[in-house]
Amino acid sequence: MDSEDEIGIDSGNSSDDEDYDFMQVDEIQRQSGNAQDPVEYPFEVLTTEEIVKHMLDCIAEVNNVVEIPATTTRILLNHFRWDKEKLMERYYDGDQEALFKAAHVINPYVKPKRESKTFRCSMMEDCDICFLKYQYTNMTGLQCGHRFCKSCWVEYLTTKIMEEGLCKSIACAAHGCDILVDDVTVMSLLTEPRVKTKYQQLITNSFVECNRLLRWCPSADCSYAVKVQYVDARPVTCKCGHVFCFECGEQWHDPVQCRLLRKWIKKCDDDSETSNWIAANTKECPKCNVTIEKDGGCNHMVCKNQHCKHDFCWVCLGSWEPHGSSWYNCNRYDEDEARAARDAQEKLRSSLARYLHYYNRYMNHMQSLKFEHKLYSSVKLKMEEMQQHNMSWIEVQFLKKAVDILCQCRQTLMCTYVFAYYLKKNNQSMIFEDNQKDLESATEKLSEYLERDITSENLADIKQKVQDKYRYCEKRRKVLLDHVHEGYDKDWWEYVE
Amino acid sequence: MANMAVSRIKREFKEVLRSEEIAQCSIKLELVNDCFTELRGEIAGPPDTPYEFGTFLLEIHVPETYPFNPPKVKFLTKIWHPNISSVTGAICLDILKDNWAAAMTLRTVLLSLQALLASPEPDDPQDAVVASQYKENFEMFCRTAKHWTNSYAKGPHKFPDFDTKIQRLKDMGVSEFDARAALSRHNWDLNRATEQLFS
Numbered sequence: 001m002d003s004e005d006e007i008g009i010d011s012g013n014s015s016d017d018e019d020y021d022f023m024q025v026d027e028i029q030r031q032s033g034n035a036q037d038p039v040e041y042p043f044e045v046l047t048t049e050e051i052v053k054h055m056l057d058c059i060a061e062v063n064n065v066v067e068i069p070a071t072t073t074r075i076l077l078n079h080f081r082w083d084k085e086k087l088m089e090r091y092y093d094g095d096q097e098a099l100f101k102a103a104h105v106i107n108p109y110v111k112p113k114r115e116s117k118t119f120r121c122s123m124m125e126d127c128d129i130c131f132l133k134y135q136y137t138n139m140t141g142l143q144c145g146h147r148f149c150k151s152c153w154v155e156y157l158t159t160k161i162m163e164e165g166l167c168k169s170i171a172c173a174a175h176g177c178d179i180l181v182d183d184v185t186v187m188s189l190l191t192e193p194r195v196k197t198k199y200q201q202l203i204t205n206s207f208v209e210c211n212r213l214l215r216w217c218p219s220a221d222c223s224y225a226v227k228v229q230y231v232d233a234r235p236v237t238c239k240c241g242h243v244f245c246f247e248c249g250e251q252w253h254d255p256v257q258c259r260l261l262r263k264w265i266k267k268c269d270d271d272s273e274t275s276n277w278i279a280a281n282t283k284e285c286p287k288c289n290v291t292i293e294k295d296g297g298c299n300h301m302v303c304k305n306q307h308c309k310h311d312f313c314w315v316c317l318g319s320w321e322p323h324g325s326s327w328y329n330c331n332r333y334d335e336d337e338a339r340a341a342r343d344a345q346e347k348l349r350s351s352l353a354r355y356l357h358y359y360n361r362y363m364n365h366m367q368s369l370k371f372e373h374k375l376y377s378s379v380k381l382k383m384e385e386m387q388q389h390n391m392s393w394i395e396v397q398f399l400k401k402a403v404d405i406l407c408q409c410r411q412t413l414m415c416t417y418v419f420a421y422y423l424k425k426n427n428q429s430m431i432f433e434d435n436q437k438d439l440e441s442a443t444e445k446l447s448e449y450l451e452r453d454i455t456s457e458n459l460a461d462i463k464q465k466v467q468d469k470y471r472y473c474e475k476r477r478k479v480l481l482d483h484v485h486e487g488y489d490k491d492w493w494e495y496v497e
Numbered sequence: 498m499a500n501m502a503v504s505r506i507k508r509e510f511k512e513v514l515r516s517e518e519i520a521q522c523s524i525k526l527e528l529v530n531d532c533f534t535e536l537r538g539e540i541a542g543p544p545d546t547p548y549e550f551g552t553f554l555l556e557i558h559v560p561e562t563y564p565f566n567p568p569k570v571k572f573l574t575k576i577w578h579p580n581i582s583s584v585t586g587a588i589c590l591d592i593l594k595d596n597w598a599a600a601m602t603l604r605t606v607l608l609s610l611q612a613l614l615a616s617p618e619p620d621d622p623q624d625a626v627v628a629s630q631y632k633e634n635f636e637m638f639c640r641t642a643k644h645w646t647n648s649y650a651k652g653p654h655k656f657p658d659f660d661t662k663i664q665r666l667k668d669m670g671v672s673e674f675d676a677r678a679a680l681s682r683h684n685w686d687l688n689r690a691t692e693q694l695f696s
Contacts, residue, residue, distance in 0.1 A: 128600040129564055130501050131508040148600070155501065156599050159565035175598035175605070 041234040043246070044227045048204060051214070051225055055207045058082060066091055068108045071182035078168050079103035082211040104171065104180045106143035127152055129173060140189070142181060146174035153189050157181070161195055167202035217242055218249050233258050254412065255484035256419040260495070264418040268359065283345060285310055286317050317341040358421040365414035368447070372407050375450065379403050382454055389459060398467050402450060405470045409443040409477050419484065424494040428487055435480040442473045502563040506533040506603075513604050524607040526557075534559050538570070538607050542650065543615040547642035548576070551650030555610070556586075557603065567597035570606060575674070577638075577645040579619040579628035583678060588613075589623035626682050634684060641681045648677065662687050666694065 046054060059073050062084055066073070079102065080087045090099055100107045124133040127149035134149045141147035148156070156173045160166045170181045183203060190196050208214045208225050217224045219242035226236045228246055235252040237243050244251055248258040250265075282293045285301075288308035292301070300320055303310040311320035316339070383396040416436050423429045446469045454462055487493050510526065518524045525539035538555035542548025554573040560566050570593055572586035580589045592601065592609055622628030631638045644659050646652030659677075662685060666676035671694055683689040 130505060132504070146600075152501075152599065156565050159562060163562075163566075173599040175592075175601050177598075 041232060041236075042229055043236045045217075045237075045239045046214075046225050046227055048223055051204055051208060052200075054227070055204070058084065062087060071184045072105050072108050075105050075168070075180050075182060076100075076103050078206070078210060082207065104178045105182075106179060108143075129156070142172050142179050142185065144172050144174070144177050144179040146172050146177055148173055150189065154191065157186055157190060158192070158195050161199050161202065165202060167199055168206050215246060215249060218244055252411070253415045253418070255481055256415045260422050261415070261418055263497075264362075264421065267355075283314070283317065286312055286319075286341065315342075355421070358417045362414055362417040365410045365417070369407060369410045369414065372403070372410075375403055375406070376400075379450065386454060386459065391459075398463060398470075399450075402446065402466050402470045405474050405477075406443065406446055406450065409439060409446075409473050412477055412481065413440055413443060416480070422495045422497060424496050426492070426494065428483075428492040432480070432483060432487075435476065435483055439473065439476040439480050442469065442476055445469055446473055502559055502561065503533050505564050506536075506559060509602050509604065512602060513607075516604055518604070518608070523611065524604070526603060526607070536603070537573075538603070540607055540611045540614070542646060542652070543611055546615050547639045548578075548614045548646050548650070548652070551646035551652040553614075553650050555607075557606075564599045564601070567593050567601075568603065568606065569593075570610070575645060575649040577627055577642040577681060578614065579617045579622045579624060579631045580613060582624050583627060583645075583681070584624075587623060589618075589621060630684065637684050641685075645677075645681070659685060662690075666690065 058077060059070050062073050062077060063070055065088060068076075076087055076091075076099075077084070080090070097107060123136060125136055125139050125147065126132075127134055127139065128146075129148050129152035132149065139147045139149050140153060152173070157170065160170045168180070170186070171177060172179045172181065183199075186199060187196065190199065208216055212231055213229070214225050214227050216222075217226060217238035217240060219238065219240055222238060222240040222242065224238050224240060226238060226246065228234075228236070231247060233245055233247040235243050235254070236246045242251075245253055245258060248262060250258070250261060253261050256264075278291065282291045284291055285303045285305065285308060287310035288303060288305050290303065290305045290308065292303070294301070294314055301310075301312050301314050303312070312318065313320055379399050379402075383399050386396045386399075387393060413436070416432075416439075420429075420433065420436065423432070446466070449462065449466050449469060452458075452462065484493075510528075513519060513524070513526045516524075523541045527537050527539075529535035529537050536557040536559065538557050540553050540555065542551035542553065552574070553576060556571050556573050558569040560569065571588055572581055575583065575586070577583055581587070588610070590609065590613055592598075592606065617628075617631060619628040619631045627638070630641070640656060640659075643652060643654040644656045647654050647656070659680070662680055663673060663676045665687060666680070667673055669691075671679075675694065676690070679690040679694050680687070683693065
């Protein structure tokens, strides 16, 4: 379910545009019916300003109930990863003192003992950082009572923010004191705009990253975040057009589940071609374990490792000695160990072949998808050309629609190979593979039609063919996804892991 | 160099000079150059440890952003300790990294290092070989550490059997430090040390 947006299309005139939008809404509604279940998955795309506002709203909401300073609320909320309910629960159920201690703040209900200090107002105080003497008013500190001069505070905060990239976990500068510096104090002490901006960026970022219901759009250079009402593996569409899974942040990957996709991506990263080749095409000397590639010659191996020089049989990996003097006849000798070594090698080879089968197809669709932007621009040219052949703007929209569907199908197909890799064979998996085969061949056909040159003679013909094909593809894609979802509901799928 | 760093160091100097540890000769601090960025520290090995009666020199580099960033400290005197590299003298100590606080001083750093000599943290090692020896063969560790203290930090304990083995390797053309390090790493097993040095 990809791109409901208008990539690369120059809208012709405004009224058509409205029609088009209308069509899109229609399509979205229809597509949400395709999703895992018919319940809608509401989400909001937030700009950076909206995120800040949302953060302030959260604080205000909690403050309506528990009456503590907003700065303390923020630190507490952060401690609970912005889970308001959990904070309230702990606040009213448990030991408040322990709660404040765990969140590294001083209990705001306990009045700091300032009386003893009032008489110092006229006196000079030592700053423990720069070791200079200051007027009482030039010194400041948190509720913990550790006081430093203001310029040292500024230096200290600037170092923490600019060099260490900290925002919520800046503690008091005293040794061994873990009381956190609140945001109001930070903002009132800082003077340089550069540092202030950075601090606010860090605060916003940590708010989004801590909050389970928020996620940054993972596409490059996008500054939007998506907010949901509950976490689920569902597709969300950012304002930048990127469609991703809210749960795992990967590109939307129906029909495969987040867990298997993550496993697959890790496997692809880990299994370099080289290590696989070594595993499948070489054997280890049974005695000294040096890796050997056999590039010719007979099966009587003599290990070239100077310290080893072990004689063994390449076929059964057993010692060469019992293989007889003249003719190689490995069948006679079948020691269990040798058989086990052979089996292991065999297994490795076939599992590599299996992995490569799925990997190549997966990569193939991914590569094709990467060319989608090229296809969009070439289709745009074609559409302009056709409009010169006396076709109206609306009549040529089928081409863009065809590319949309092509991309959706490729995206789905790509993920079906991950799903299939982990799938254990049964009757339903065979139906799935048939669906996959069908969708794949139709998708390739559609792709081929879109590559063709369009002339005024074949235009009507091509339009018909493309439309038929994309409708077919769309239908087959839905069938395939519905079948997989049905399988999730009815527990058809078994996995090999 | 930043003004604050310089004025801090100047004042810290006074603090160290006034401190009672100086009076007891257990820590020392001196300047290497005039711009207060390079200093030389000295700590006495704490009593009842293999480092007792030894004197350990430290190289202290004060960064521009001091005291908001920790000073860079390493041992100049070779030492056999789980949290200090036996080769480079690099130190693994939390207050010299994440747990540095701006209100700490060179005096507290020196005292913390002295405390580290008294109570190593083998589960958070800088030198894995030393740490595993500490955990698996504590007596061997103590002897080795005393031997190093004697060889590099003017400690009083001599181990003639160790010296003989080192001499054997030196006769084969190995430098004294390499011989000592290889033997220490292999629990003073001459054969294994030789194997490591010549393989």
